[in-house]
Amino acid sequence: MPLMASSTYRPPWGLANGHLQTILPALFRSVPLITRERERIATPDGDFLDLDWNRDHHSESLVIITHGLEGNSANASVQGMAAAFHRAGWDSLAWNLRGCSGELNHLLRTYHSGAWEDLQCVIEHASAGYRTIALVGFSIGGNLTLKYLGDHGAAIHPGIKGAVTFSVPCDLASSALALESQINSIYMNHFLRDLRRKIREKAATFPEGISTEGLERIRTFREFDGTYTAPLNGFLSAEDYWAKASSKPSLQGIAVPTLLINALNDPFLGPECFPRKEAVANPHLYLDLPESGGHLGFLTLGQEYWSETRAVEFCGRLLAF
Numbered sequence: 001m002p003l004m005a006s007s008t009y010r011p012p013w014g015l016a017n018g019h020l021q022t023i024l025p026a027l028f029r030s031v032p033l034i035t036r037e038r039e040r041i042a043t044p045d046g047d048f049l050d051l052d053w054n055r056d057h058h059s060e061s062l063v064i065i066t067h068g069l070e071g072n073s074a075n076a077s078v079q080g081m082a083a084a085f086h087r088a089g090w091d092s093l094a095w096n097l098r099g100c101s102g103e104l105n106h107l108l109r110t111y112h113s114g115a116w117e118d119l120q121c122v123i124e125h126a127s128a129g130y131r132t133i134a135l136v137g138f139s140i141g142g143n144l145t146l147k148y149l150g151d152h153g154a155a156i157h158p159g160i161k162g163a164v165t166f167s168v169p170c171d172l173a174s175s176a177l178a179l180e181s182q183i184n185s186i187y188m189n190h191f192l193r194d195l196r197r198k199i200r201e202k203a204a205t206f207p208e209g210i211s212t213e214g215l216e217r218i219r220t221f222r223e224f225d226g227t228y229t230a231p232l233n234g235f236l237s238a239e240d241y242w243a244k245a246s247s248k249p250s251l252q253g254i255a256v257p258t259l260l261i262n263a264l265n266d267p268f269l270g271p272e273c274f275p276r277k278e279a280v281a282n283p284h285l286y287l288d289l290p291e292s293g294g295h296l297g298f299l300t301l302g303q304e305y306w307s308e309t310r311a312v313e314f315c316g317r318l319l320a321f
Helices: 016-029 077-089 114-125 140-155 172-179 182-205 221-232 238-245 248-253 274-279 306-319
Strands: 035-044 048-054 061-066 091-095 134-136 160-166 256-259 285-288
Touching: 016 077, 016 256, 035 114, 048 114, 061 077, 061 114, 061 140, 077 091, 077 134, 091 114, 114 134, 114 140, 134 140, 134 306, 140 248, 140 256, 140 306, 160 306, 172 182, 172 221, 172 238, 182 221, 221 238, 248 274, 256 306, 274 285
Parallel strands: 061 091, 061 134, 134 160, 160 256, 256 285
Antiparallel strands: 035 048, 048 091
């Protein structure tokens, strides 16, 4: 039964609160950039993706890291994870979702939580020469990773031996509802500020394909996804997008060892984002539910966060297969 009986994570004294765990690392953690080698690849639909590598070890093992909503490959969570795997002898690749590398993507479409075809494009490009590939995903990058694994089942790229995901809104509707609460308005406002900016940039490039009318009045993901994410990416509505892009229905199809870590005090996650039944039913899905950790927190007082140590340990076992 891969549902963890108890988690090994213990927060530092006085830092167990989910909001503190979420905010402190985001504001104050600084990690040196370790993935310094940038490569741009073309997507099959005529767009591009920017990949940032560290291949100092020339290893036979590679970790591919996917960031979260409105993040990028330089985020402290991404670089901290890449550094932890580097210390363990792995090569690392941190890639940027469309439009997140500092340059607007070429097409009208945007990145979204279920666009696993871009992750697949990265995997197919990067896999040559590696015996072992592990996937690590944060937040919606974790959702995208789990959906890729579950939708493909045993047909995933043969080099992929396992995955670790953190703070995953695997039920997007539940997460969107949680973020509509007043106590979470600081996070909602932060995301919408960045999303509005990108929509204005899109509208300047595609004036006939996108309108900014009413953009400043949008206050929730329900409104934003219904107005922009859904129609720009072929969905009928916000609800249609959430239903089709959520990874939770796909968890039953995962066929390689996969660790999902969601803190019970994560302010971004609603009650449907803790898939206990799915973990019990799938021997490949390991579910770790720490009492504390916040959203992409799991902070410790040392150089390496618990989440990074945990991911390296879990993926290190994959080398035995």
